[in-house]
Amino acid sequence: MGGLTLVGGSKGNVVLVGPASNPKGATLISPGEDPTKPRTSLLPAGCELLSPGDYLHILCMQERSFGDRNLPEPGELG
Amino acid sequence: MCPDNGFDIDTLLDEVVTLPSLPDSVAKLTEMLDDPSCDMKAVAAIISGDPAIALKTLRLVNSAYYGLGQEVTSVDHATVLLGAKVLKNLAMTATAFECMKTSATHFLTHSVACGFAMKSIVLSGCIKGFVGSEDEAFTYGLIHDIGKVILEEYMPDEYAAVSALVEAEGIPWYQAEQRVIGVDHAELGARLAQKWKLTPAVVNAIRGHHELSKCEEAHRELAANLSIANQMCSLSGYLAHPKNTTLVLDETYVAAGMTCETLPGLTEQYFNLHGSIDELLSLAG
Numbered sequence: 001m002g003g004l005t006l007v008g009g010s011k012g013n014v015v016l017v018g019p020a021s022n023p024k025g026a027t028l029i030s031p032g033e034d035p036t037k038p039r040t041s042l043l044p045a046g047c048e049l050l051s052p053g054d055y056l057h058i059l060c061m062q063e064r065s066f067g068d069r070n071l072p073e074p075g076e077l078g
Numbered sequence: 079m080c081p082d083n084g085f086d087i088d089t090l091l092d093e094v095v096t097l098p099s100l101p102d103s104v105a106k107l108t109e110m111l112d113d114p115s116c117d118m119k120a121v122a123a124i125i126s127g128d129p130a131i132a133l134k135t136l137r138l139v140n141s142a143y144y145g146l147g148q149e150v151t152s153v154d155h156a157t158v159l160l161g162a163k164v165l166k167n168l169a170m171t172a173t174a175f176e177c178m179k180t181s182a183t184h185f186l187t188h189s190v191a192c193g194f195a196m197k198s199i200v201l202s203g204c205i206k207g208f209v210g211s212e213d214e215a216f217t218y219g220l221i222h223d224i225g226k227v228i229l230e231e232y233m234p235d236e237y238a239a240v241s242a243l244v245e246a247e248g249i250p251w252y253q254a255e256q257r258v259i260g261v262d263h264a265e266l267g268a269r270l271a272q273k274w275k276l277t278p279a280v281v282n283a284i285r286g287h288h289e290l291s292k293c294e295e296a297h298r299e300l301a302a303n304l305s306i307a308n309q310m311c312s313l314s315g316y317l318a319h320p321k322n323t324t325l326v327l328d329e330t331y332v333a334a335g336m337t338c339e340t341l342p343g344l345t346e347q348y349f350n351l352h353g354s355i356d357e358l359l360s361l362a363g
Contacts, residue, residue, distance in 0.1 A: 020346075053327075060313035061313070063314065072315030
């Protein structure tokens with residue numbers, strides 16, 4: 001899970017549980033209209049709240065953490 | 079030793095750095111291909127006449143990456159199978175590998191990965207103004223950081239100071255180069271591309287891949303896409319330097335015409351090419 005600034009300036013969080021090929025691989029948690037009820041949306045459906053740079057970061061992190069193409073794992077030397 | 083306020087690019091090129099020449103064979107090939115009626119046998123003869131480039135070109139042609147399904151034993155055969163333009167890209171790739179043969183593995187890996195990222199961008203149709211092939215795009219990604227190879231060769235002490243500054247302050251590599259040397263690898267790489275008579279689009283894209291403002295307006299889309307390709311490599315674990323950070327502004331994505339909607343397809347293309355990185359690296363040495 002990681003925090004990020006959403007389009008518009010509010011803060012959100014992303015939870016990664018699988019690769020991008022898994023429709024439920026990433027969830028975005030953003031402020032809802034009711035501040036006590038955060039809004040959750042699966043990516044890529046909720047990507048309109050993200051900057052392209054942050055979304056690229058998420059897609060790469062999903063592949064590195066959960067993908068089967070043997071990209072360097074997060075924390076490994078580039 | 080750098081002057082106190084660093085070099086300007088012209089002084090650096092006059093006094094310290096000699097840009098490598100494009101091999102005669104590749105330079106002649108580039109000239110010949112400007113003529114649509116060029117003789118294919120003459121094209122093959124030029125490459126065959128340069129053993130180092132011919133050997134590397136044949137190794138590339140026979141790699142699984144090109145997947146021709148048959149062994150190609152001569153440059154004549156390669157020319158017939160692939161056509162002169164593809165062969166020129168292969169020869170350019172071979173030349174770039176020759177320049178980078180003493181570079182650290184992580185730098186080479188980053189360069190090859192960036193080649194694949196650029197190829198993916200073209201295959202995904204993300205660069206509307208790009209008229210070249212995906213193989214050309216690969217070459218541009220491959221050489222985008224070639225200015226670093228030159229700086230490291232001619233200014234090893236200053237380059238070590240750049241690395242130390244990046245580590246100490248966490249600033250992007252090109253900014254550390256500007257502070258320590260006065261000139262960054264993007265400008266030097268652009269001068270090399272100019273010397274190699276690459277197109278103005280490529281020269282500008284290399285010059286502007288960290289700072290779009292340094293690129294002529296007409297070529298900013300390609301420069302922006304090169305910048306994103308560079309970031310994609312770093313985010314997928316292929317950093318040019320272990321402590322390197324890449325910073326790509328939102329305006330770069332706008333200039334590239336890239337949105338969140340295009341990214342999943344693009345990254346899939348890129349990740350699918352990842353399996354070929356090691357093979358191409360083995361051909362670089």
